Amino acid sequence: MSRDHATFTQWDASYVLGALTPGDRHDYEAHLEECERCRTAVAELASMPGLLAGARAMSSVWDDPQEDLPPVNLVDLVVQRDTRRRRTLRNRVVGGVAGIAAAIAIAIAVPAALTHETGPVTTVALAAVADSTMTVTLDFSPVAWGTRIDMTCDYPAGGTWDDAYGPLSYELVVTDRAGNVSRVSTWNAVPGKTVHLNAATAVPLSEIVSVEVRSGTGATILAAAINS
Helix, strand or coil: CCCCHHHHCCCHHHHHCCCCCHHHHHHHHHHHCCCHHHHHHHHHCCCHHHHHHHHHCCCCCCCCCCCCCCCCCHHHHHHHHHHHHHHHHHHHHHHHHHHHHHHHHHHHHHHHHHHHCECCCEEEECEECCCCCCEEEEEEEEECCEEEEEEEEECCCCCCCEECCEECEEEEEEEECCCCEEEEEEEECCCCCEEEEEEEECCCHHHEEEEEEEECCCCEEEEEECCC
16 A cells, blocks of 8 residues: 555654554555655664663553553653753763863973973073173073073173174083083174073083083183082
């Protein structure tokens, strides 16, 4: 017997619950092969038999003595189940986002702590080795990644700070216990000014034995011994 689509749209629950006659079931399954909307409706109700089995175990859910019949509040039960599932999913998503945010905060905080956490500051005034009116004071701060160096350079007015090729350039170098020399900063002279520079080295402060200010040609201008 041929039936229109409107008739089949009412059969999804009966099909899932096994309430169709063999003939109707055969016709409905043939319809399902061609109708995506009805297949979707059946898929949405596929868990209904399990829900009914659980509901029958709770005698307080309905008073109908005919246990083979579905409860009159079946729709409410389905809605309540779906609401609980959506609430659980939402809580899991919110919890997951909160966990990710906490992990990101920790990941940001740890490097920041390593960067700014310093030990006692060691202040060293460099002594002139060559003819120069420049003075340099260095503050050494041990940090997790090596040594931070805060440098104060004073260039008195009236000094000779320019050569034939432009401003005089300088470099700061450190020497470790193994004799390795590292250039940690370069800059140009600024006549009549006090300049503050920041530098850094991977060499731990305890391993630095000397520090020097050299000219652009490599000549030592100022120097000091550390940890000697």
